[in-house]
Amino acid sequence: MSLKLYGYWRSSATYRVRIAMNLKGLEYEYIPVHLAQDGGQQHQEGYDRLNPAHLVPTFVDDDEDIILNQSMSIIEYLDERYREPCPLLPAHAVERARIRALAQDIACDIQPLANLRVLNRLQESFAVSTEQTHHWAKQWIAQGFAAIERRLQTQAGRYCFDFDISLADVCLVPQVYNAKRFDVDMSQFPLISKINDQCLMLEAFQKAQPENQPDAP
Numbered sequence: 001m002s003l004k005l006y007g008y009w010r011s012s013a014t015y016r017v018r019i020a021m022n023l024k025g026l027e028y029e030y031i032p033v034h035l036a037q038d039g040g041q042q043h044q045e046g047y048d049r050l051n052p053a054h055l056v057p058t059f060v061d062d063d064e065d066i067i068l069n070q071s072m073s074i075i076e077y078l079d080e081r082y083r084e085p086c087p088l089l090p091a092h093a094v095e096r097a098r099i100r101a102l103a104q105d106i107a108c109d110i111q112p113l114a115n116l117r118v119l120n121r122l123q124e125s126f127a128v129s130t131e132q133t134h135h136w137a138k139q140w141i142a143q144g145f146a147a148i149e150r151r152l153q154t155q156a157g158r159y160c161f162d163f164d165i166s167l168a169d170v171c172l173v174p175q176v177y178n179a180k181r182f183d184v185d186m187s188q189f190p191l192i193s194k195i196n197d198q199c200l201m202l203e204a205f206q207k208a209q210p211e212n213q214p215d216a217p
Contacts, residue, residue, distance in 0.1 A: 022204035032215035110144035
C-alpha cells in the first residue's frame, strides 16, 4: 500500500488526517506510534528518521516518494492531489482564506496548548498536578471555542461553512473530542455542538473516531 499514516489513536492532529483520508475514500496503512509506551515510541530511532520533531502524525506517499509531517500540510496535500469526491478547500480565494483561518484557530491556537508534551512539561517543570493541567487545557479550549462560536453565527449552515464539509469541520470535530475529554461544558457552544453532531453522522467521521482505531485500548 503506497499511503501510510503514522499516528496515535487519541492524537487530534492524527484524527484530522484520518477524517480527511476517509472523506477522500483513500486506502492507507495505519501504523500506530504510542506516545506513552516504551518512553514514547515517537522518540525511537526508526521513527526519528521519519520525523525528527518526534510528533504525530507522519504521512508517507511511496508513489510520490514524499514524507510529510504537520496535519494541515498533509491534509492540503491530499486535497490538492485527490480533489474528489470531497474538496476540503474551495476554489474562491476569499472563501479559502476564511476556512483556513478558522481551521488554524483550532490547529495553531487551541490544540497546541493542550498537547500531551505541553501538559507533561507543566507537570515535570512546575510541579503542576494532573488536576491543574486538566484545568489549564479546559480553560484554553473554552476560551478558543467562545471565539469560534461567535464566528460561526455569521457563516455556519449544516457545517462550519454553509452546507459543504471543509477543512474547518475536519479540524473542529477532533477539538470537540478533546473538549469533552477535559470536561468543557459544551452547552455553552450550541453551534459547535450542532456541527459536530452533523459531522459524526457521516461514515468518514465515524471511522476516524479515536475509539475505532486499532491502537485504541
